[in-house]
Amino acid sequence: MSTHRIEFPGTAFAPVELADLASLPVHLTVLNSPLLFGCRSGLCGTCLIEVEALSGGELEAPDAAERDALEIYAPGNPHARLACQLVLTTDVRIRKIESA
Template sequence: MELKKLTLLPQGVEILLPAGSPLTDIEYETPRRHIPFGCRSGACGACVVEVVEGAAGLGEPDPEELDFLEDLGKAGGTYRLACQCRLKDSATIRVAAD
């Protein structure tokens, strides 16, 4: 099983997950909740993150995710809904501030 590294900023926490894992799986890897997850279906916006490095490693966003990010004022390609991402390669994300 190939592991990929997800780095969370500003905490600097590094988490190894199997390739293809949804980012929601980080809840099972650390005792602390680093990313707030709400609905887990891309409808609440609680898990917005800024992709600092490795955007391609999180998979392509679908049109619904992009539309919702635009509604949240987070359009432009550097933001994602963590609940909609799968870690295909190593990436660095920052929990988005309101």
């Protein structure tokens, strides 16, 4: 089984290794990441992040519902995603987007 590394730059949190296709809300907690999860369905925006695929990898594009939410929570930010909707398919660097 392949794993992917999640890095949290600018925080005290160590990188985490998760299995391919892992669901972030299942594996990331306040103990191992700076992310918080609210509704876990992509509606509340609590888990808004900027994500960068590493090592030349690519992430699946957001579906229509996530795109609609991102237009509200992070308009014009091409790196914004909702962590609860992200399917892990490559190594990533994640930065929490703070509410304005």
